[in-house]
Amino acid sequence: MLNRVILIGRLTRDPELRYTPAGVAVTQFTLAVDRPFTSGGSKEREADFINIVTWRQLAETCANYLRKGRLTAVEGRIQVRNYDNNEGKRVYVTEVIADNVRFLESSNSAGNREDGGSNANASYGGGGSGNRGGGSREQQDPFIDDGKPIDISDDDLPF
Amino acid sequence: MLNRVILIGRLTRDPELRYTPAGVAVTQFTLAVDRPFTSGGSKEREADFINIVTWRQLAETCANYLRKGRLTAVEGRIQVRNYDNNEGKRVYVTEVIADNVRFLESSNSAGNREDGGSNANASYGGGGSGNRGGGSREQQDPFIDDGKPIDISDDDLPF
């Protein structure tokens, strides 16, 4: 009924842009989000690594402007999908389907640390089922990149 | 750096309360959250099933007052933990660690539909690592309920 997520973190690697057979752009990346505490007596602050999926125009903007290490804000919804793996076991995948992404560091920043948080608007890319593997209940793992376009029919895209 | 989730949905079953060896209360339940669209030509609206973890005082309040089917609002943060399963394969688990839970239907509601959204405050239970299986990086699956108290040391609790 209501499902809203807001994250600020850094990309663990460059985003990956792919296209569905129907030609719809999908970009995925992982955000490292530091936890608000240090646990277990360890000095090092831990992070959660959260998978983000964007669709369509927003996917292409993210692929163009985001890079590994960039500080980024993401707004979206949690999606849980599942698929049966090659051993016939059901696997659950949780992702954040982003509909708003804010670039908190501009292109010449992050890497060489020369800029301070300019901002490229990437809003309004629409939601998406986030599954690049088929129907929504039982799917292939979209994260296995086999080089082929991901197999998803237009019917699976919720927009 | 910032990690905030707000959900409204219904419990798929009664919450489960357990205790760590150190005596810390942990309650878990799953929220069914309807998606904002119908996909794939199917008429039936789909839902995401999202695992929620609460700790301490909030855990006990949830165990006392929440029941299967109840409409509930949850505020918290996304946490991703992993553990190696019995085949030595790394499994990733994503949960929402709740720090605020709102009961949108009171006790005599939901089941027999007699009330209108009264509200029991369950705020401020503190966060938690959400792992009931050991250290934070490599853990046992906390969702396997073996009847034994979950093995987590006090050091793993971030509060």
Add this chain to the structure above:
Amino acid sequence: MLNRVILIGRLTRDPELRYTPAGVAVTQFTLAVDRPFTSGGSKEREADFINIVTWRQLAETCANYLRKGRLTAVEGRIQVRNYDNNEGKRVYVTEVIADNVRFLESSNSAGNREDGGSNANASYGGGGSGNRGGGSREQQDPFIDDGKPIDISDDDLPF
């Protein structure tokens, strides 16, 4: 750059639907949101009275289904506008422009307390610059409703 609000509270009165001269529907209501604490030694829990504005299709759905007292979830953005009052003094008005409203109590609920949180979807009404005031406790209405259509040109509508 990012502006997100999520509220759960009860309507202080029935929503008011009006139309701009260009025929765009605008609905306004006030949400009473209990504070998470009791202050000043007083036993009574205080509330914040927050003005909500909805536009277009969402405005009409809200006008049709929301009523005084209903428990409601609102998602939107904070907007601050200003105008000069009749004494030539600048007045600031803060509102939440909602783009998603969830009815947490169905029609036969709330008033007579007979139901438990059924849910009418009212998502996707778009944002808007909005106006008029609110109906909270001892609040004077900065935009007195004089029966005339509200004066806002199409240029003021951000969509």
Add this chain to the structure above:
Amino acid sequence: MLNRVILIGRLTRDPELRYTPAGVAVTQFTLAVDRPFTSGGSKEREADFINIVTWRQLAETCANYLRKGRLTAVEGRIQVRNYDNNEGKRVYVTEVIADNVRFLESSNSAGNREDGGSNANASYGGGGSGNRGGGSREQQDPFIDDGKPIDISDDDLPF
């Protein structure tokens, strides 16, 4: 019942730190948050100027590290308070009481644009009823800073 705000914007001026008669630190600042659209045919993107209030430890951290122009993320709740002005008219003030502030640009950034989004943690300052006004565009300050400590009794502090 639930009241959550997340904002990303830039400070319109340096934050102002003051103390209640009881010695509690309060810091206020205004965040300029760009709207997600351009309205009225105007090319210039508009912004909302939103007053932020922080208390206690968080207030002091904000006063120490935030400066005019800095890109900042704020998490908190909307609070509406009112007072009678010198003409005996009731005035309503809406503020965001922050409980989490993230510095998205480090000290040597923003002004001279040399850094990229380092991050000083300022979490956990608690809520508060707050007061004073803001520093937005043409805004008169409802709580003129007369150099005297602000008059708020301990009873008004909700913690």
Add this chain to the structure above:
DNA sequence: TTTT
């Protein structure tokens, strides 16, 4: 498999 992880970012600063």
Add this chain to the structure above:
DNA sequence: TTTT
């Protein structure tokens, strides 16, 4: 394994 799922709720209404």
